[in-house]
Amino acid sequence: MPHYITLATCALNQWALDFEGNRDRILESIIQAKKKHATLRVGPELEIPGYGCLDHFLENDVYLHSWEMYASIISDERTHGILLDVGIPVMHKSRRYNCRILSYDGKILLIRPKIVLANDGNYREMRYFTPWLKTQYVEEFVLPRMIQKITGQITVRFGDAVISTLDTCIGAETCEELFTPQAPHISLALDGAEIFTNSSGSHHELRKLDIRMAMITEATRKCGGIYLYSNQKGCDGDRLYYDGCALIVVNGKVVAQGAQFSMDDVEVLTATVDLEEVRAYRALISHGLQSRTSPIFERIHVPIELGPDAINFDISISPSVERSIKxxxxxxEIAYGPACWLWDYLRRCKGSGFFIPLSGGIDSCATSVIVHIMCWMVFKACEQGNLQVRNDIQKITNMGDEWSPSSPQEIADKIFHTCYMGTKNSSLETRTRAKELAHKIGSYHIDLNMDALVTATISVFEVATGRKPVFKVFGGSMIENLALQNIQARLRMVLAYLFAQLLPWTRGKTNSGGLLVLGSANVDEQLRGYLTKYDCSSADINPIGGISKTDLIRFIVWAEKEFELPILKEFIDATPTAELEPITDSHVQSDEADMGFTYEELSILGRLRKIDKCGPYSMFIKLLHIWSDRKSPEEIADKVKRFFWYYSVNRHKQTVSTPSYHAEQYSPDDNRFDLRPFLIDPRFSWARQKIDGVLAKMKTDGKLSTMSID
Known part of the structure; x- marks a missing residue:
């Protein structure tokens, strides 16, 4: 006979150290879960202080305030009558743990510390927390006095245990543990746990969601069970965007999936599931045999039922059906992820909008289109009655409580400012493209020439030194040519910040904050170092700094049709150029020619460097096979040597790189993700000798197939 229960998981847009706001969103999720008749509610990892507190987790205040917020949650009678799983940091025996507290009716049942900590890529959990290495081990934890007064408990169990109700058994694993070879859900399933909860802080990367979804569905496809996956969502104060996608899975089948990109701060996902399906699914001899030798978990017994008993069976209740993953x-992903990230950043920093130097090239174009999509998402959320979004946009624009936007362009006119900063090296085509794009998306646009500023700056140098630099096309040296390009780019940065601070003032917004300056250097250019240090790529935040040029072009092609912006076709067809050198009959500057690489090549080189962890020699060997049909071995060797040379000599630029939306595994972000030194010998002399040795042997052998590589 079916045994139906309704369970809830959620995605919350928490903000690091926003204790009261985080608490209120947790309370709202619990209230919504109860309205949907759920008897178990699971929340994201470290949801009380916010996941991204980073080194603030080393401060004792964070633990004190987290307990204070938790006290107000469990003392609120609206949270009673439902089993709660809440993420919180806990200090136990002078050690810091990433924990989850399971409670019912204002009584704490178990504090479960995280066993395996995320400690690579963007994550540094072992910098703040200690892993609970003793699996299936539990000890006593003395509760803070404020909690003792509320619950009447002095101690509770702390460790790796399960919750046993009158009708089922619940086990837990946290985020990273799911992705480990010996994931806890396997032992939990073999010891009889039927429901698994997973609180996560998992961030968005392009093309990553399918990996996460495969791991979650596989967790119960092999062992059977009900999996409740909860995740953070939004920008909680750093380069990452947590992309929600809360999930409920039964025996490997998805029955509920939350949104990946959304402006809802609180999303509660529920499903009605049948415990008998789990028991039938596990009716395998192999499962039974292995369970006799698997670890045994301590059971915390709770005299409650998550579902009605057989006598009170309600025939009108029906289970949730399987659905396809979205x-x-x-x-x-490029459209909606960075757009949501920008929205969170804008509304939380109390700024009055964005400013970008709109050059007429595809990078600043892509950034501007992402802002347009943000405005479109805000407009749609207001149309759909999202009061939080409407309240936020009213505060940002200072338009009052009665105002509601009539279009995305009306929002852009009030919060988005673009500026074409031309010189005598600029073309009419880029100027026209920039102006038309600004008109289509509704930004407040300024078109100016800055030749007088450039000339004045060079004149200062000439007066001081008696020497006047000239461009290479007019007979100057490479160093003169580079300096003359860089001064234009750096002066654009100075102008950008001047306009960002004063434009709201010129429009009569004397009570508003300044504008956030947006950068627009893509991940490939940052990897190669093809940007000027402290130029107009130096900004407050950069939504495309982790996105490749090839992906940005695909995004613009998609956006042209999806958002009816025909002007984007001109950006796609144009040759990428910095327009920092004079245009002559025989010379037009080209980004790819300047770099010595195509953008496609840089993407491949970047992935081999970071994701495949290749040095010059290993990269060369791999490329011999990857590019065997398009380049000679000598050309490949030259590409590898040149790449590592430019990557190394420009590595210092990453130390001051604008904080960028993290979207790619090969991001060269020096500040957190890519921890390589910035003073590197660019010659890589030994690796070069190895590469040259292979080339010599290939020349002797005559063909690659007879070559042995040591």
Missing amino acids: YYLPEE
């Missing part, structure tokens, strides 16, 4: 195209 995946976005990479182009859509």
Whole structure:
């Protein structure tokens, strides 16, 4: 006979150290879960202080305030009558743990510390927390006095245990543990746990969601069970965007999936599931045999039922049905992920909008289109009655409580400012493209020439030194040519910040904050170092700094049709150029020619360097096979040597790189993700000798197939 229960998981847009706001969103999720008749509610990892507190987790205040917020949650009678799983940091025996507290009716049942900590890529959990290495081990924890007064408990169990109700058994694993070879859900399933909860802080990367979804569904496809996956969502104060996608899975089948990109601060996902399906699914001899030798977990017994008993069976209750997983195209991920990240950043920093130097090239174009999509998402949320979004946009624009936007362009006119900063090296085509794009998306646009500023700056140098630099096309040296390009780029940065601070003032917004300056250097240019230090790529935040040029082009192709912006076709067809050198009959500057690489090549080189962890020699060997049909071994060797040379000599630029939306595994972000030195010998002399040795042997052998590589 079926045994139905309704369970809830959620995605919350928490903000690091926003204790009261985080608490209120947790309370709202619990209230919504109860309204949907759920008897178990699971929340994201470290949801009380916010996941991204980073070194603030070393401060004792964070633990004190987290307990204070938790006290107000469990003392609120609206949270009673439902089993709660809440993420919180806990200090136990002078050690810091990433924990989850399970409670019912204002009584704490178990504090479960995280066993395996995320400690690579963007994550540094072992810098703040201690892993609970003793699996299936539990000890006593003395509760803070404020909690003792509320619950009447002095101690509770702390460790790796399960919750046993009158009708089922619940086990827990946290985020990273799911992705480990010996994931806890396997032992939990073999010891009889039927429901698994997973609180996560998992961030968005392009093309990553399918990996996460495969791991979650596989967790119960092999062992059977009900999996409740909860995740953070939004920008909680750093480069990451947590992309929600809360999930409920039964025996490997998805029955509920939350949104990946959304402006809802609180999303509660529920499903009605049948415990008998789990028991039938596990009716395998192999499962029974292995369970006799698997670890045994301590059971915390709770005299409650998560579902009605057989006598009170309600025939009107029906289980949730299987559904397909929703995946976005990479182009859509570029559209919605950075747009949501920008929105969170803007509304939380109390700024009055964005400013970008709109050059007429595809990078600043892509950034501007992402802002347009943000405005479109805000407009749609207001149309759909999202009061939080409407309240936020009213505060940002200072338009009052009665105002509601009539279009995305009306929002852009009030918060988005673009500026074409031309010189005599600029073309009419880029100027025209920039102006038309600004008109289509509704930004407040300024068109100016800055030749007088450039000339004045060079004149200062000439007066001081008696020497006047000239461009290479007019007979100057490479160093003169580079300096003359860089001064234009750096002066644009100075102008950008001047306009960002004063434009709201010129429009009569004397009580508003300044504008956030947006950068627009893509991940490939940052990897190669093809940007000027402290130029107009130096900004407050950069939504495309982790996105490749090739992906940005695909995104613009998609956006042209999806958002009816025909002007984008001109950006796609144009040759990428910095327009920092004079245009002559025989010379037009080209980004790819300047770099010595195509953008496609840089993406491949970047992935081999970071994701495949290749040095010059290993990269050369791999490329011999990858590019065997398009380049000679000598050309490949030259590409590898040149790449590592430019990557190394420009590595210092990453130390001051604008904080960028993290979207790619090969990001060269020096500040957190890519921890390589910035003073590197660019010659890589030994690796070069190895590469040259292979080339010599190939020349002797005559063909690659007879070559042995040591």
